[in-house]
Amino acid sequence: MENNFTERSLDGYTFDWQLLRNGSVVATGNLGKVNARPGTRTAVTIPLDAVKDDGAEYHLNIFGRTAAADDLVPAGHEAAREQFVLAEKTAFPLPAARGAAPTYTSGRKGSTVVTAGDVTLTFNANGELARYTIDGTDMITEPLVPSFWRPMTDNDFGNWAPRALNAWRCAADNRRLTGTDIAVRDDSTLVYTADYRLREVPSTYRVVYTVMPDGTVSVTTTWTADAGAETPELPRFGMRMAVPNTLDSLTYYGRGPWENYSDRKTAAFMGLYTSTVDEQLFPYIRPQETGNHTDVRYFTLTDADGRGLTVRGAAPINFTALNVDPLTLDPGLTKLQQHASDVNPSRYNNYLSIDLAQSGLGGDNSWGAKPLEQYRLEAPSYTYTFTISPVK
Numbered sequence: 464m465e466n467n468f469t470e471r472s473l474d475g476y477t478f479d480w481q482l483l484r485n486g487s488v489v490a491t492g493n494l495g496k497v498n499a500r501p502g503t504r505t506a507v508t509i510p511l512d513a514v515k516d517d518g519a520e521y522h523l524n525i526f527g528r529t530a531a532a533d534d535l536v537p538a539g540h541e542a543a544r545e546q547f548v549l550a551e552k553t554a555f556p557l558p559a560a561r562g563a564a565p566t567y568t569s570g571r572k573g574s575t576v577v578t579a580g581d582v583t584l585t586f587n588a589n590g591e592l593a594r595y596t597i598d599g600t601d602m603i604t605e606p607l608v609p610s611f612w613r614p615m616t617d618n619d620f621g622n623w624a625p626r627a628l629n630a631w632r633c634a635a636d637n638r639r640l641t642g643t644d645i646a647v648r649d650d651s652t653l654v655y656t657a658d659y660r661l662r663e664v665p666s667t668y669r670v671v672y673t674v675m676p677d678g679t680v681s682v683t684t685t686w687t688a689d690a691g692a693e694t695p696e697l698p699r700f701g702m703r704m705a706v707p708n709t710l711d712s713l714t715y716y717g718r719g720p721w722e723n724y725s726d727r728k729t730a731a732f733m734g735l736y737t738s739t740v741d742e743q744l745f746p747y748i749r750p751q752e753t754g755n756h757t758d759v760r761y762f763t764l765t766d767a768d769g770r771g772l773t774v775r776g777a778a779p780i781n782f783t784a785l786n787v788d789p790l791t792l793d794p795g796l797t798k799l800q801q802h803a804s805d806v807n808p809s810r811y812n813n814y815l816s817i818d819l820a821q822s823g824l825g826g827d828n829s830w831g832a833k834p835l836e837q838y839r840l841e842a843p844s845y846t847y848t849f850t851i852s853p854v855k
Contacts, residue, residue, distance in 0.1 A: 464507050466499040473499045475531065476542060481524040482513055486716040486735030486760075489513050496530065514549055520760075521549040522733050546732045554778055555760065557850060562676030565653040567645060575645060577653055582678025582853050590643050590657025592672060592680070592704075595772075597853045602772050604812050605705035609635040609659075609668060609684070613698045613821060614752045614792035621829040625796050628695045630663040637662045651676050665692040678853045681777075685846040697840035700847075701781065701818025703789070708813045710764040710771045711740045713784055717759030726823035726838040728757045740764070740784045740813045746803040750792040754783040755821060764813070765854055774817055777848035781818040788814055819847035 466473050478494040490513045499505040514521050527543035529536055536542075565579035573588030585594035591606035611631040615624060638659040645655045652673050659668040666688045673681040684702060688694045716735045722745060723731035743754040756762075758779045765771035774782065783789075786808040794801060823838025833839065 464497050464499055465504045466501055468501045470501055473497045476527045477530050478527050480509055483522040485519050520551050523547040523549055524732060557681055560651040560675045564647050564651040565674045577674050579674050579676055579678040586655055590640050602706060603704055604707055607702055607704040610699060610701045610703040610816055611635055611697055614789055616751045616824060618825045618829050620798060622831055622833045628698055630695055631698060634661050634663045638668060664694050665689040679850055681848060681850045683848040688843040699818050699821040700840055700845045701816055703816045705812040705814050708811055709766040710813060712765045713738045713740055715759055715762035717756045719756055722754050723757050724755055724824050725757060726834055740786050744785050750801050750803060750806045754785050755781055757781050763854060771854045773852045773854055775850045780849055781821055783816040785814050817849055819845055
């Protein structure tokens with residue numbers, strides 16, 4: 464342990480640790496006081512017998528707290544924290560399909576209805592997953608659609624993103640369906656594919672839904688810019704949908720408990736967290752992007768009876784779950800000087816964003832500087848996969 468103080472030893476602090484396996488605490492301990500003079504290092508020993516070579520993820524948390532109160536700071540105040548990765552995974556493959564293959568029929572208004580056990584999925588005439596029912600109960604209230612835009616932050620306005628990136632604002636809404644395909648495969652899965660052309664941005668967009676016998680649906684979405692096309696950077700790349708607001712109990716394995724972004728996440732530790740959708744929106748003085756979580760392995764939304772949905776990334780994903788429509792947080796090309804009191808929770812829906820990534824928040828300054836290059840979405844193509852599974 465390194466003491467970077469210039470005139471203070473670490474005698475005034477106590478240190479404890481937690482060992483997490485797949486986000487859950489499996490061991491804890493206390494290092495007591497650490498004798499390290501200013502500008503020196505000292506070795507400490509932490510027993511990690513609980514770490515196994517079992518394919519799980521392991522993280523070590525260490526916290527430093529004040530040992531005694533002074534005139535300003537109470538005893539037990541957290542003065543330092545750090546999380547160390549001991550074993551981590553970057554891919555989470557989908558289990559093999561088991562059971563009878565899903566079936567499909569033609570529905571009303573050009574839709575396609577897929578049945579997988581007690582789960583029914585409906586794809587509308589525009590190729591969108593519009594309904595997902597478990598034993599006849601709807602779990603989706605607005606279709607799963609592409610998401611390229613985010614409510615502009617104060618820093619976004621500072622670097623003129625609302626105007627410079629405006630082509631993405633309605634690119635998802637104005638996309639044109641160019642074709643669909645459906646097939647039942649030999650591995651007991653059903654594959655539904657929808658292809659689109661983006662009107663505002665010269666590019667193509669494809670969504671492949673793979674429905675498993677138990678009703679789990681794997682969603683793979685790919686965006687590809689035309690060869691040689693100049694396209695603005697993306698504010699976000701993902702998908703969004705609405706669910707009933709009765710699905711308000713939230714559990715997630717990722718960074719938390721507070722909101723975090725690609726360039727604002729190290730203080731938000733990996734862990735298994737429980738919350739509610741109502742707690743996810745931060746009441747900024749001017750409504751804007753809020754509630755994101757990064758490096759998420761999965762999240763679950765359930766109702767009072769324990770029924771709902773689990774979303775898992777094939778690789779770490781981002782998500783937000785809000786009780787307000789994100790569109791109401793975005794004022795448009797200019798600030799409208801809205802306040803938190805101008806945004807009201809939906810009477811019926813909660814709104815989910817399931818993203819590969821968002822642009823960073825930036826903030827080197829707020830009058831022109833963009834996020835650092837490594838936190839911007841400037842590639843000519845993006846793709847990712849996640850699954851939606853029933854919770855019964």
